[in-house]
Amino acid sequence: MPCVRRYSDFLSCVCVSGGSTAIRRLCRLGVLPVVVNFCALAVCLHGQEPTTRRHEPRRLPGMSDEGTILLPNQWSLKPAGKQIKLGDFPVQIALHPKEGRWAAVLHAGYGDHEIVIVDMKGASVVSRVTVPQVFYGISFDRDGKQLFASGGEHEVVHRFDFADGYLSNRHEIRVAKADETFVPAGLATSIDGKTLFVAGGWGHALAAVSLDDPSRVRRLPLGEESYPYTVLPAPDGKRLYVSLWGKAAVAVVDIETFEVDDTWPSESHPTEMALSPDADRLFVACSNSNLVSILDTHSGRATETISTALYPKAPSGSTPNSLALSPDGKVLFVANADNNNVAVFNTSEPGASRSLGYIPVGWYPTSVRFNPRDERIYVANGKGLMSSANPQGPNPLKDPPATVRQYIGGLFRGTLSVIESPSPADMARYSEAAFRASPLKSDFAPAAEPDGPNPIPAKAGDKSPLRHCIYIIKENRTYDQVFGDMPEGNGDPHLCLFGEEVTPNQHALSRQFVLLDNFYVESEVSADGHEWSMAAYANDFVEKTWPLVYRGNQKKLVYPGEGHFDIATPAGGYIWDRCREAGVSYRSYGEFIDEGKKRGDPGVATLPALEGHFDPQFRPYDLDYPDVKRAQRFIEELHGFEKTGEMPAFIVLRLPNDHTYGQKKGKPTPTAMVAENDLALGVLVEAVTESKFWKDTAIFVVEDDAQNGSDHVDAHRTVALVISPYCKRHHVDSNMYSTSSMLRSMELILGLKPMSQFDAAARPMYGSFQAEPDLEGFQHRPARADLQARNPTSGWGVEQSAQLDFGREDAADDILLNEIIWRSVRGPDSRMPPPVRASFVIARADDDEEEDDDD
Numbered sequence: 017m018p019c020v021r022r023y024s025d026f027l028s029c030v031c032v033s034g035g036s037t038a039i040r041r042l043c044r045l046g047v048l049p050v051v052v053n054f055c056a057l058a059v060c061l062h063g064q065e066p067t068t069r070r071h072e073p074r075r076l077p078g079m080s081d082e083g084t085i086l087l088p089n090q091w092s093l094k095p096a097g098k099q100i101k102l103g104d105f106p107v108q109i110a111l112h113p114k115e116g117r118w119a120a121v122l123h124a125g126y127g128d129h130e131i132v133i134v135d136m137k138g139a140s141v142v143s144r145v146t147v148p149q150v151f152y153g154i155s156f157d158r159d160g161k162q163l164f165a166s167g168g169e170h171e172v173v174h175r176f177d178f179a180d181g182y183l184s185n186r187h188e189i190r191v192a193k194a195d196e197t198f199v200p201a202g203l204a205t206s207i208d209g210k211t212l213f214v215a216g217g218w219g220h221a222l223a224a225v226s227l228d229d230p231s232r233v234r235r236l237p238l239g240e241e242s243y244p245y246t247v248l249p250a251p252d253g254k255r256l257y258v259s260l261w262g263k264a265a266v267a268v269v270d271i272e273t274f275e276v277d278d279t280w281p282s283e284s285h286p287t288e289m290a291l292s293p294d295a296d297r298l299f300v301a302c303s304n305s306n307l308v309s310i311l312d313t314h315s316g317r318a319t320e321t322i323s324t325a326l327y328p329k330a331p332s333g334s335t336p337n338s339l340a341l342s343p344d345g346k347v348l349f350v351a352n353a354d355n356n357n358v359a360v361f362n363t364s365e366p367g368a369s370r371s372l373g374y375i376p377v378g379w380y381p382t383s384v385r386f387n388p389r390d391e392r393i394y395v396a397n398g399k400g401l402m403s404s405a406n407p408q409g410p411n412p413l414k415d416p417p418a419t420v421r422q423y424i425g426g427l428f429r430g431t432l433s434v435i436e437s438p439s440p441a442d443m444a445r446y447s448e449a450a451f452r453a454s455p456l457k458s459d460f461a462p463a464a465e466p467d468g469p470n471p472i473p474a475k476a477g478d479k480s481p482l483r484h485c486i487y488i489i490k491e492n493r494t495y496d497q498v499f500g501d502m503p504e505g506n507g508d509p510h511l512c513l514f515g516e517e518v519t520p521n522q523h524a525l526s527r528q529f530v531l532l533d534n535f536y537v538e539s540e541v542s543a544d545g546h547e548w549s550m551a552a553y554a555n556d557f558v559e560k561t562w563p564l565v566y567r568g569n570q571k572k573l574v575y576p577g578e579g580h581f582d583i584a585t586p587a588g589g590y591i592w593d594r595c596r597e598a599g600v601s602y603r604s605y606g607e608f609i610d611e612g613k614k615r616g617d618p619g620v621a622t623l624p625a626l627e628g629h630f631d632p633q634f635r636p637y638d639l640d641y642p643d644v645k646r647a648q649r650f651i652e653e654l655h656g657f658e659k660t661g662e663m664p665a666f667i668v669l670r671l672p673n674d675h676t677y678g679q680k681k682g683k684p685t686p687t688a689m690v691a692e693n694d695l696a697l698g699v700l701v702e703a704v705t706e707s708k709f710w711k712d713t714a715i716f717v718v719e720d721d722a723q724n725g726s727d728h729v730d731a732h733r734t735v736a737l738v739i740s741p742y743c744k745r746h747h748v749d750s751n752m753y754s755t756s757s758m759l760r761s762m763e764l765i766l767g768l769k770p771m772s773q774f775d776a777a778a779r780p781m782y783g784s785f786q787a788e789p790d791l792e793g794f795q796h797r798p799a800r801a802d803l804q805a806r807n808p809t810s811g812w813g814v815e816q817s818a819q820l821d822f823g824r825e826d827a828a829d830d831i832l833l834n835e836i837i838w839r840s841v842r843g844p845d846s847r848m849p850p851p852v853r854a855s856f857v858i859a860r861a862d863d864d865e866e867e868d869d870d871d
Contacts, residue, residue: 089536089774090777092454097436098434100432102141102432107124107398109384113156116136118134124168130144130146134432142181142182149168149569151201151560155204155205157205158209164176167200168199169569171190173214197219200215202244202247204247206271211226211227213249222244238260242263244267251295255268256271260286261557265279265280266286281318286302286303288339291341301339303335304586307321308336319366326374330773330776331460331769339384340384340385354380356381357450358393360443376446378400378401379401380559455777456773460776461475462474470785471787484666485666487591488670489549489720490717491675491720492674493734494734496727497735499531500512506750519694522698524698524794525794535733535757537755550591553771561573562575562577588770591666595666597769598768600768605669619631631650642692657709673692679839688806698797699796702795702796713740714738714762715737716738717735736758744783744785756772756775
């Protein structure tokens, strides 16, 4: 069969057959048919389920032997097409409606918010304009002479004149009062071009702005917690469809009366929408699921639901957040943000859509578009392929250092993938690459098997001699900051700030039990860090909100994690939801718990599932409260459990004070706070090893995120510990693990189902455990550092620390905080090394995959 490039030729060449025999036969011919049975596709592409290699060498993030880019979450990238470098977190592409040559790309990350104009003919960036702030929301008018973009918390829409690839004559259209909270999101002009419709993401309303007189703004409330995401006018100009991000529904607005006619249910987190050419079908990407809802526009009912995941019954985690239809409505493209691919479907027959396979793209694709004029697919990859250099990173020679804004949240330079319309042979090759880039299996079994008998079962439901898991969450340290001085592991002593003199207990624990020197967090900051730590996933609301919160512009948007927003709850729930589902007892000490109204009042659970399952006397995040007292409070409860004979099977406990106060005047020094945190951990572990529960308990310790500290391997590499009678002794485990590995290990021990594709696919920590127990306990080491040491009243960092907010995790500027901590330990004139981004440093460039290198 000849190789074809036009998508219409592609459709005509594809045999519509769902049988596995046909799939195998056509795969042998180099042609991937339309797929009905995803599992058959996976078997066809892999040949058979991959077996686990034993005694494999250490795998580090970066380029793999197979030519893919290994990420610290154990997934890989092998992007198709040409890659054009963009900016910080591109979130949406708008194609010019007339010329077909220009694409405007909106950026809404931690760094510069900007609009980049790409010449699609020349595959290059021709211009860029920086704006104070944006959120998702960019659109050309019907003639392509003007461009509109969200102004985020500034409550405006930016209006530009557009010509020949350049933006000019910027005006601000005020959509809401400056002190209101509306936050313009998705937008579009009416069919007659007279009105601009704007979704108010945090105003839970729709605005209609007269373009003849922008002071005339009508407002339509859409319901509390609706979080309207974007708008789509119907071709007849009578209806407007509004995706309600927070309501799992689409609002249908009568444009003439400007009232809601109806609300149509969809799957969770509806985001982008597209209409079939006859306007009879509305395609809705539903990002807090693996699904696309297809709604009949006459009845409002779902006529079809498409799964975009690699496997039909995969746990949540694909994050389909953007879609595009070919002009004839026969091909649907869906960007799976967390699978790093674009799912392609034949939608020519209503009610019988069929998969055409997958196209691997960059990291976290946020927007996909099909340009009918050049028949190419364009994909904005939010986190790109690599990190850029860090010339403006933490630098003690800069004065004041508070001006430094380049850090882990803003170093993932996005890219634009430019992909020719694939032939059937291309789709076969692309789909195979997409499956191989994922560690997920069709049966969702763990990504690796134990070498022999192991207390972590090989599959969920098998028995384990372990009955209790204690999960301890700490705050914001890298491996090298704490363990860089340990010659046993892969550390850099020059980057070690809190070595054995400061953290004798963590050093002793890692020597007595297991040293993990290849362990990574999936998160960048605490907002997504606590989500990943408790759910093995951070959904698109968290991913798209935290960069704006951490920029700290208007401060209308607030910290999106830890149970404070229903919309932030991942589809698969949290680990305590899995415990409740399986009948496993659980209890939280400070995690997803708020302080009472007054300091010292009992804590308050942020989620209903924790009601009755937390200790209200355990102090949550509060840097003024010693971690040793937190440990003592838990030990009191532990003694109570011994008296009753029962301890909850799953315990999550928070020891947050290694976050530190920086050099805030009169507060404990960073060294004192990390040392006190270390002592608390040692005392707590000792108490558990002395209890009656030690014989069947495993303690897992991890930082919620690594927060931009220095590490010579990667800024995501962090401090992690496993402690149990079944742990290997005096062992270095250099297997590549992540937080999801830790969660998967606990799930297998306790008999819990995975929460997302990431814990389902993660490598369990088999390499840290042994079949036979060693009941020797642990004796805590006394602190060697001065726990009473206080920061000076003057000197470098004192004034800067006074301006930082330590009332909540990560409220303080962590670039400056890391600089302050470094100088506090190493001296005011010492130079802090820039963070290393090894996991995203190497981009693959095949002969047919060029990389734009224009900077």
